[in-house]
Amino acid sequence: MSRDRLRVLVVEFTRPDPAAIALGRVLRDEGVEVVHAGPLDTAEQILRTAEQEDPDAVGVLGAAPPEDLESALGGALVFTAETASDTLKRLGGGRSHTADAPSDRTR
Template identity: 60%
Template sequence: MSRAMPRVLVVELGGPDPRAVALGRVLRDEGMEVVHAGPLDTTEQVLRIAEQEDPDAVGVLGGELRATLKDVRVFYLDAPADPASGVFETPEEAAEWLRGGRSHTSGTPSDRVR
């Protein structure tokens, strides 16, 4: 990712999905800038918003993109998870994947607790 603070576009395909808010919060807590596009109906709408927002990654809930985004990492929040293909079951797993390693917040107490 090219920015100091990676920008992630969160999209809900086909209708509202309450997991989008949870995903946005986790990504924000991990130091990422989150743009929540809300519920969209078509892949074309996602492509137009991605052009305008210039994200480093796009998180998709409730569907699958039928097009590719050049130089943008795309991931999905769905079950069953398949991290090798960018499908995650929890927002924390997606954040860890975007960071390129283990998240500092998942499963580890803060330094103040230790």
């Protein structure tokens, strides 16, 4: 299945992280389709959610993602808030011009 827009799953791993909402808004403002899964407690939950949502990338906030998560996802990139801009550039060919800035709604 081919999509017109990137699809990103945003997960709060092991603990809630308010930055997940802000990141989701920034991604949305960039034209990315965002699925916010909310807090998930295990890597297994992230994998099952990713299987259902079929994302191009998975943003993990709250705690560091498990080291083997990217390989277990089978092709989807895994990123954190710190690496979101670089990941968007990799996925979208450098389109992002505001990924480093918070959404207007969070300023």
